[in-house]
Amino acid sequence: MILSNAWIVTMDDAGSEHERGWLHVEDGRIATVGSGDPPTPGEDLHGAVVTPGFVNTHHHLYQTLTRARAADADLFTWLKTLYPIWARIDDEMEYAAARCGLAELALSGCSTVFDHHYVFPRGVTGLVEAEVRAAEELGVRIAASRGSMDLGESDGGLPPDSLAEKIDDVLADTERVAALADGDRVQIVVAPCSPFSVTTRLMEESAALARRLGLQLHTHLAETVDEDAYCQETYGCTPVEYLERVGWLAEDAWCAHCVHLSQAEAERFGTHDVGVAHCPASNLRLGAGIAPVRALLDAGVRVGLGVDGSASNERGDLFFELKQALLIARGRGGPGAMGVREALRLATRGGAAVLRRDDLGSLEPGKRADFAVWRTDGLELGGAEDLVAALVLSGPHRVDRLFVGGDEVVRGGSLVNADEQEIAREHRKQAARLWR
Numbered sequence: 001m002i003l004s005n006a007w008i009v010t011m012d013d014a015g016s017e018h019e020r021g022w023l024h025v026e027d028g029r030i031a032t033v034g035s036g037d038p039p040t041p042g043e044d045l046h047g048a049v050v051t052p053g054f055v056n057t058h059h060h061l062y063q064t065l066t067r068a069r070a071a072d073a074d075l076f077t078w079l080k081t082l083y084p085i086w087a088r089i090d091d092e093m094e095y096a097a098a099r100c101g102l103a104e105l106a107l108s109g110c111s112t113v114f115d116h117h118y119v120f121p122r123g124v125t126g127l128v129e130a131e132v133r134a135a136e137e138l139g140v141r142i143a144a145s146r147g148s149m150d151l152g153e154s155d156g157g158l159p160p161d162s163l164a165e166k167i168d169d170v171l172a173d174t175e176r177v178a179a180l181a182d183g184d185r186v187q188i189v190v191a192p193c194s195p196f197s198v199t200t201r202l203m204e205e206s207a208a209l210a211r212r213l214g215l216q217l218h219t220h221l222a223e224t225v226d227e228d229a230y231c232q233e234t235y236g237c238t239p240v241e242y243l244e245r246v247g248w249l250a251e252d253a254w255c256a257h258c259v260h261l262s263q264a265e266a267e268r269f270g271t272h273d274v275g276v277a278h279c280p281a282s283n284l285r286l287g288a289g290i291a292p293v294r295a296l297l298d299a300g301v302r303v304g305l306g307v308d309g310s311a312s313n314e315r316g317d318l319f320f321e322l323k324q325a326l327l328i329a330r331g332r333g334g335p336g337a338m339g340v341r342e343a344l345r346l347a348t349r350g351g352a353a354v355l356r357r358d359d360l361g362s363l364e365p366g367k368r369a370d371f372a373v374w375r376t377d378g379l380e381l382g383g384a385e386d387l388v389a390a391l392v393l394s395g396p397h398r399v400d401r402l403f404v405g406g407d408e409v410v411r412g413g414s415l416v417n418a419d420e421q422e423i424a425r426e427h428r429k430q431a432a433r434l435w436r
């Protein structure tokens, strides 16, 4: 497959772009990228912009079933309102939720999605499988997780006791789910939920298990001032100090949010190569604060973007998140705090680095052919000269085409492998079951 007459943003180390370029895809991978006319005529993209497919580094797909609840609450109140509802989830609901969330993300140019699932009601055993099936059917990559909570209310945690699992059950099930990983379309991550819902022992044993199985580690960290106070009160230290204590300040871990980090802690993340999933829309929605992304990037930290669950960011749209990351960085640190191409890099290369996927995130020979095609002839880009800057600053409503491993997943702004309306109908039916 050869695609020509496009502005190709490679996101290679040098930041190379081909303003009138072409792309040659073979066997699901990028074979060559070049400027001018391709060696043999290909399909004309009529001046579209082509970027690497986006990588979402933090999500809770099941939360599409519980949007806009506790709409004015802080994190802890919001969680306490929703836990009892989430406790009723089953495989069928999860499947519908995953289809909805993954479809939304694909239509925003996202080819790889990390999902942090940590609600496992007793007796419900196929939740991760349901997500993986949804991703396979839509044609997108998924990094699914066997998350966990084992610190219930009666032991000083935030979640109700009914959602607190036993450590041995968590570890055994994580090992079972790890077999779903295929080294290509499906990745599995070990992901205990947060310092206020997981015991120290489970944090430590999760790390040991992940290292034995060669899996990445993920958790929520330093999201709100309430979490900071909880850690001071319970563990006598900051969330980052706690992370170090449980052996997680390491290159195989990444954390969501990291809003409340000191300068020294941001530097410690850089020194120890811990990754960060930056989720600006969710942090703003819950009034959690603004993560020090400039400081993290200057410290050499791997930073990717996450839309976070749709109960705290009702719009599962990675392009919207990219624009939000740019605006929020400038709001915090001034106009020089983030460049437009730097924001685009967070959504692509940055996300791939966070997931430790060096085969994704850029359009270079040998990389997997995950890329998004953005039309440039619509209303919102009129008058623009630098079309890449115009895309980032406007934030398109929908991708035109999305390819994953060379396979077309979105064409003309519509899903290739599924019917969007059918997904929406089924999703509403399952949401009604959850809320009954």
Ligand SMILES: [Zn+2]
Residues within 6 Å of the ligand: 058, 059, 060, 116, 220, 256, 308, 309
């Ligand atoms: Zn989250």
